[in-house]
Amino acid sequence: MDNQEDKDILRDKINTMPNYKKITTDNMEITLFIKKQKNPAELLEKLYILRNNDKLSNQEKNEIAKKIMMDFMR
Numbered sequence: 459m460d461n462q463e464d465k466d467i468l469r470d471k472i473n474t475m476p477n478y479k480k481i482t483t484d485n486m487e488i489t490l491f492i493k494k495q496k497n498p499a500e501l502l503e504k505l506y507i508l509r510n511n512d513k514l515s516n517q518e519k520n521e522i523a524k525k526i527m528m529d530f531m532r
Contacts, residue, residue, distance in 0.1 A: 501530045 479490040504526050508519055 496530055501526065 477492050479488075479492065481488045481490075505523060508514075508522055508526070511519070514522070
């Protein structure tokens with residue numbers, strides 16, 4: 459019974475704000491800041507389209523790919 463009560467108390471103390479988690483127990487406090495990532499399927503789609511574009515040189519493709527990756531990581 460004590461374990462269930464402890465779990466209920468812990469569940470009540472968890473902050474459910476998006477991208478920010480705070481867990482508090484009797485003797486410690488944990489705060490997690492989580493960066494929300496964008497959809498990786500969209501990234502792959504953009505890079506695939508760029509790869510198959512024959513109108514651009516490899517240097518131009520590299521520059522555009524860098525911009526796409528920087529935008530994804532932001």
